[in-house]
Amino acid sequence: MKEIITKFGKICIAKVHLTKEKVELLINICGENCQIVKADCPEEVTFATLLALKAxxxxxxxxxxxxxEILLRLAGVRQIREAINLVGAREGENFIVTFGTEDPCKLLAEILSKIGVVEVTLNECDKEIVKKSFERIAMTETL
Incomplete structure (x- = not known):
C-alpha cells in the first residue's frame, strides 16, 4: 500500500489479486471514495486519479x-461503458485506489480486510511504459 500526498488530498493505492467473486464483492463494498481498475502500472492509476480530482x-x-472520471482518464476514452470494458475491475491483478477522505490508507485497509485479500507487491513500471500511459491519460484533457 502506498500513500501519495498531493495538493488535491491524499491518495492511497494497493495492488491485489482478485477472483471473480472478490471482484463482485469489492465493487459492492467500494464506495464513492474508492475505485478498482485493471491497469499495468501504479503510476498510471495515480496519475489518472490526480487528473480526475483536479478536473x-x-x-x-x-x-x-x-x-x-478516473476510468475515463485511465482508459483515454469519453464513454464510461467503453472505459469499463478497457480498464474496469476483473479477475486477476487489479489496483484499488482510495481518495477524498482524511485517511485514504485507513479506508483502503478496511476494504481489503472486509473482502479478505492480500496485497501484491507494488512495483514501479518501466519509464517508457509509464511515459506512454501518461500521454494517453493526458490526451483525455483534449477530448
Whole structure:
C-alpha cells in the first residue's frame, strides 16, 4: 500500500489479486471514495486519479463521479461503458485506489480486510511504459 500526498488530498493505492467473486464483492463494498481498475502500472492509476480530482475541483469533469472520471482518464476514452470494458475491475491483478477522505490508507485497509485479500507487491513500471500511459491519460484533457 502506498500513500501519495498531493495538493488535491491524499491518495492511497494497493495492488491485489482478485477472483471473480472478490471482484463482485469489492465493487459492492467500494464506495464513492474508492475505485478498482485493471491497469499495468501504479503510476498510471495515480496519475489518472490526480487528473480526475483536479478536473472535479476545476469543474472540467466529464463524468458525474470521481470514480467515473478516473476510468475515463485511465482508459483515454469519453464513454464510461467503453472505459469499463478497457480498464474496469476483473479477475486477476487489479489496483484499488482510495481518495477524498482524511485517511485514504485507513479506508483502503478496511476494504481489503472486509473482502479478505492480500496485497501484491507494488512495483514501479518501466519509464517508457509509464511515459506512454501518461500521454494517453493526458490526451483525455483534449477530448
Amino acid at each position: 472535479f475541483i476545476q469543474g472540467r469533469n466529464k463524468a458525474r463521479t470521481v470514480k467515473g
